[in-house]
Amino acid sequence: MNSSIKTLIPASLLALAGLCAPAQAQMPPNVVLENSVETTTDAVIFPAGLDGRVSVRNCLGCLHSTLQLDQNTSCILAGHTVSLREMAAYARQNVGKPLTISYRLSDLVVSRIAVLEK
Numbered sequence: 001m002n003s004s005i006k007t008l009i010p011a012s013l014l015a016l017a018g019l020c021a022p023a024q025a026q027m028p029p030n031v032v033l034e035n036s037v038e039t040t041t042d043a044v045i046f047p048a049g050l051d052g053r054v055s056v057r058n059c060l061g062c063l064h065s066t067l068q069l070d071q072n073t074s075c076i077l078a079g080h081t082v083s084l085r086e087m088a089a090y091a092r093q094n095v096g097k098p099l100t101i102s103y104r105l106s107d108l109v110v111s112r113i114a115v116l117e118k
Helices: 002-025 084-093
Strands: 034-040 053-056 066-068 074-077 080-082 098-104 110-115
Touching: 074 084, 080 084, 084 110
Parallel strands: 074 110
Antiparallel strands: 034 098, 053 066, 074 080, 098 110
16 A cells, blocks of 8 residues: 555646646746836935936946836835925935835836835
């Protein structure tokens, strides 16, 4: 009986793997929709309003160092949504804090600007 269990377990695993393989083959290809720039608060130049552009200074290796904002751009500071003006004021007063700018690849419009912790 011991040898039949040793044979049954690998056979069951192979059968299970065979059932999963067709599901993976039917998955659509992965498509990257957004990219991001990881920088610090003192490297970002904020516009006066959401119709302007945000720029990142000294962004070596960045594909895009100037990005467009729009009315749907959200600013997130330590988990709370704030205004662009509040985010810019925080960045001026708190140099060197990690900041991430996420943008859509299709039109280079910023979806969110985030500082994770105060």
